[in-house]
Amino acid sequence: MVFSASHSVFIICRDAAGIAGNIFAFGLFLSPIHTYRRIIRNRSTEEFSGLPYIYALLNCLICTWYGSPLVSSDNLLIMTVNSAGAVFQLVYIALFIIYAEKSKKVRMLGFLLADFGLFAIIVFGSLQMTDLVMRRLIVGLLSCVSLISMFASPMFIINLVIRTKSVEFMPFYLSLSTFLMSTSFFLYGIFNYDLFIYVPNGIGTILGIIQLALYFYYKDSSKEDSREPLMVPYP
Numbered sequence: 343m344v345f346s347a348s349h350s351v352f353i354i355c356r357d358a359a360g361i362a363g364n365i366f367a368f369g370l371f372l373s374p375i376h377t378y379r380r381i382i383r384n385r386s387t388e389e390f391s392g393l394p395y396i397y398a399l400l401n402c403l404i405c406t407w408y409g410s411p412l413v414s415s416d417n418l419l420i421m422t423v424n425s426a427g428a429v430f431q432l433v434y435i436a437l438f439i440i441y442a443e444k445s446k447k448v449r450m451l452g453f454l455l456a457d458f459g460l461f462a463i464i465v466f467g468s469l470q471m472t473d474l475v476m477r478r479l480i481v482g483l484l485s486c487v488s489l490i491s492m493f494a495s496p497m498f499i500i501n502l503v504i505r506t507k508s509v510e511f512m513p514f515y516l517s518l519s520t521f522l523m524s525t526s527f528f529l530y531g532i533f534n535y536d537l538f539i540y541v542p543n544g545i546g547t548i549l550g551i552i553q554l555a556l557y558f559y560y561k562d563s564s565k566e567d568s569r570e571p572l573m574v575p576y577p
Contacts, residue, residue: 356533360419363526367423369519371430392438396453399431401488403461408485482538489542496549509557521550
């Protein structure tokens with residue numbers, strides 16, 4: 343009886359953390375809107391890079407697959423947030439291709455096809471594994487590695503802030519959304535006993551704290567307008 347009640351509390355806490363993570367994630371999904379308003383207004387991608395959206399799309403696709411019932415039966419909220427993220431990234435990539443010069447269009451289309459090709463290989467390969475535990479392990483490792491590699495961008499940004507003593511390239515709302523989302527999914531992974539979720543998001547939480555600390559330390563000597571689109575990890 344006590345075990346049943348405790349298990350129910352864990353499920354409620356897990357779902358609450360997952361729902362909160364989905365909500366906070368939309369702050370990240372909407373963060374490039376300022377960049378794309380400028381691109382659409384000027385009808386040019388200028389010096390902006392489309393690669394962050396390519397990386398983010400692949401990460402979202404892999405994590406969506408990990409959260410699907412064919413891989414893990416108890417991670418529906420991981421599938422929902424990353425499938426929504428994949429849709430946003432596809433829209434951003436499509437707009438980038440529309441307004442990019444010809445050489446960039448071709449390169450972005452090539453990267454996009456590579457994303458889908460690699461994702462198809464992952465899906466097809468994992469479906470060949472009849473052992474569901476092994477399938478979850480392999481796809482979980484891939485999603486974990488993908489998420490951790492995405493944190494390379496915040497590390498570069500942190501280094502840039504320290505070097506320039508300016509938070510110009512690290513908007514507050516973006517750092518706050520990253521911290522809140524990572525913390526939510528860190529707790530979700532803890533309550534769900536899923537190390538493939540709580541390990542990378544634990545790293546994201548730590549990086550989020552560092553970014554917020556740096557923001558408040560350097561904010562008085564900085565402007566808050568980010569000139570470049572930032573690559574943001576999704577759970």
